[in-house]
Amino acid sequence: MEKTPRLLEPTPDWTPEERPTLPGSPAAIAHPLPKKLIYFFIGLFIAISGSLSNGFITANLPLIQGEYALTPAEGALIPAAYVMANISSNLLLFKARQQYGLRLFSEIGLVLFIFVLVLHIFVHNFHMALLVRIISGWVAAPLSSLGMYYIMQAFKRENFGRGLYLALGFQQLGIPVAWIISPYIVNVNDWTVLYTFELGLALCCLAMVVSVKLPRSMRIEVFEKQDFFTFLLLAPGFALLCIVLTQGPILWWFQEKWLGYALIAGFSLIVIGLTYEHFRVNPLIITRWLGSSTMLKFIFGALTIRILMSEQSYAAVNFLKAMGMGPDQFVTFYMVIALGIVSGTIFSALTFKRERAVLHLIGAVVLILIACALDYHLTSDVRPENFYRSQFLVGFASGMFIGPLLLTGMIRALQKGPTHMVTFVVLFSATQSFGGLVGNSFFSTYQKIRTQNYSVEIISDLPRTDPTVEQRIATYQKSAGKYTLDQSLEQNQAVRNLNQVVTREAQVRAYKDVIALNGIFAIVLFIWGVFNMLWNKYQLKKQQQMINSS
Template identity: 65%
Template sequence: MDKAPHYLETPPDWTEDERPVLPGSPPSIAHSRVKRYLYFIIGVFIALSAGLSNGFITANLPQLQGEYGLTPVEAAWLPAAYVMANVSANLILFKTRQQYGLRLFSEIALLAFIAVMLLHMFVDTYHSALFVRFFSGLVAAPLSSLGMYYIMQGFTKEHRIKGLYIGMGFSQLAVPLAWIISPLLVSVNNWQVLYRFELGLAVCCYAMVVALKLPRSIRIAVFEKQDFVTFALLAPGFACLCAVLVQGPLLWWFDSPWLAYMLIAGVVLLVIGFGYEHLRENPLIMTRWLGASSTLRFIFAAFALRLLMSEQTYAAVNFLKTMGMGPDQFVPLYTVIFFAMLFGVIFSAITFSREHMTSQLLFAVILIFIACGLDRHLTSDVRPANFYLSQSLVAFAGGLFIGPLLLTGFGRAMQQGASHIVTYIVLFAATQNFGGLIGSSFFSTYQKERVQVYQMTINNGLDSTDSLVNQRLQQYQAKFSSVISDPNKAQAQARAALAQASSREAQVRAYNDVIYLNGIFALILLIWGLTNIAWARYSQHRQLPSSSN
């Protein structure tokens, strides 16, 4: 049983229908139609602005690497720093809203966002860029929930859950939108244009929030000194795991001893942190609930769904980069992805019902499985247009599953009491962040291992006495002879071209294996989901005769 809250101010005189579900969240007040439209527009703007900052870095990482003269390992720290901060921020954000009020929280969060965007204007070194990326991850976390709250205020009470679906879904649209508009902003390699654009978005968000505030919420005393001890243990633990997952495939897992030390430090900090929470009288993280079978099933499903999205975030995008595609050529593909994800979010909200949430999740898995089947026959001639159908299915699935997944876990947490909400928010953020990181890390490792296998197989088959090999070398040599007068140099160039072609073919085969493996994972998740549904219905059917007696 949750303790009676200690109010820091007298709650407004709400009716039972208006009262917020939780302290720190806005009440369900009826607004005029015009005001609801304004809330919705502001919410969409904030949700997109919060994600665009990270989306711009993801879309322009190769250009940033060239701008600062970085190695791939150094460049990988830029998005890693963002995730390291973002995944831990939710440990204290929910209680911050509850104790200091939603209005004050939102305005301070936006001022911090503006301050970070201003810092971007003065970034001229790699280390300062890392510093800014870290704090961007911190300030972006509260904006995601703020955008969702504004969008929910744009709906009437009976449709507010649909607003939750749309709010969570729209936060995912920022990444494809960043890919679409990035070439327009950095076409002349002027990074100040990009930073000024982000700063302008932040200022507009602040102006909108001040002009139209969220309804006043409940303020209660929730912070304890032990909460900060927990944060001091878990936040660096999560950060260490993020660092290992990002750098492992680049440095290779067994070639860098510091990765092992970082992994040990992360695991030890998390074990101590969760152990400390387990012994607390009023814990921040409900460790006993985390061990419940229903919670473990939710963790597995949430993690697996985000991992399956690697079909898009890792396989398709990196394959096209390997084939030499540049940012301009990704614009049409990400336009398709953007609208497919948007339609997925809308479809998810329109078809919402508590009875069909599991069906929506399974439908998302089926779409990803179909996409893997469409993509598993890649060749070096594949271009972005060849991915339109498959990636639109994955994007639709991405927009479809996030709302039902969020609401399924939230409902289970609410059944346990309001004290479990912080645990659920941290859990949801961790599964989504680490699901994406582990998916990219695992598939990157698997892809590199398969490349080596195929490279060896192809090279062993390139026998100099083979007539087909000689014919290909002669074709290459004839091509280079027109510009290279020395026959020996032309022959060397021909051999180099053949080696390059064999390397490209090994890459193609390896990416096919990645997509095939992701399809197997999707099939396993689908079978597991159907089995759980069948077992739940069977158990319910067996209980009916006993209850009737």
């Protein structure tokens, strides 16, 4: 039998309009306009800063690998460490917010992050870099909630949904903003600039949180000892899955035995953790609700739409990198993406209505499908400016889908009761984090297989006796003759140049296949989404007719 949580402090004399929706959420106080603007600015700054730290790593990962002399597999662990910690943090965040207050949790995390960053400025090594990313991922979870609540304080209670949409949309700006500003702040010969900039952001966030506080909330006693046992099972399980998903395409899935053992261990820990939760009286994660048809549909939709976003994060960006584009050439490209995210976020906020949430989600899928159609006609001559239209659409979809997705799940959780919110927060975080990892891992694997197949196919169509091939090799040999007088070296260099062209063209075809496959996924999700929407309308209409007839 579930016990009623005990209040940890007297409840202020709130009006019904001011009372928090849930324990741990700030009260909905009517602030004057200047203070609303201050809350909005602080929320916007915190929301972007929370994701900017991970964005810096994503934008500068090749340079970081060079700085620490890392292999690609070791380098991939740095962003993976952020995701591991972020998912684990969400396991305890909601209850920590209810029992201790979100601001205290955030301040402790920020102070710890600042301490580690200061230490990292003086200690430059791979293990310290991993520790910084772990702490950064841990702090990013409360910062996301903190930014959301600060932004929502700028809105009236009836417009909280608009504030929610804006907060979640602006959180998507971390990676594009990092790509835009990185070339201007990162110096290859002085890496302390990057960490100093991160340190400055963390100090600013801490100063804002301490100076302008959120309204009070109800604090209740919700933690149980069993919660930490569940955390000790699920957190390493999630971490092992993150490692497998990031290392699999690099080390190759069937080449390293430890990947299989890690996958087995990760799934085992998660299954044991969820089984333990299933038989608890007051579970942290309500497994019976997770297994319902409604939530299984939500999990499928949330995972799939995040995988579709890989059209941008994997296909477009990595294709341009494969064609030789460097960080400086991505600045305008990511400005277009950032503009798309802002536009999509504002559009979803302005058109906000609870019943329109599903339409926003379906609209985001349609935009991704259009972007795939625009990007399908790839050639080796494509440059960032050729992607502007399609990536604006994907950015628009990214800003438009995240708010409605969260709102749809929150409504379902609140209908079941406040105890279901922890389950939903963990589920939402896991689907978005793992959806991104699964998308990148799957498409990376698929792209490498298709590149190998196309390379063999192209080479088989290039017999050395073909006059066109002989002419191409002769041209390359003539170019190599400028640097050496050795004919054998000229011949070898000419063959290498030809192989490079073959690999490049194979990659172009492979990335076209990736985009085409993503487009197929988008079509399937669109049909599935429309079918579910129409089916739900039919069911509601049928229920209404039965009520009227009775």
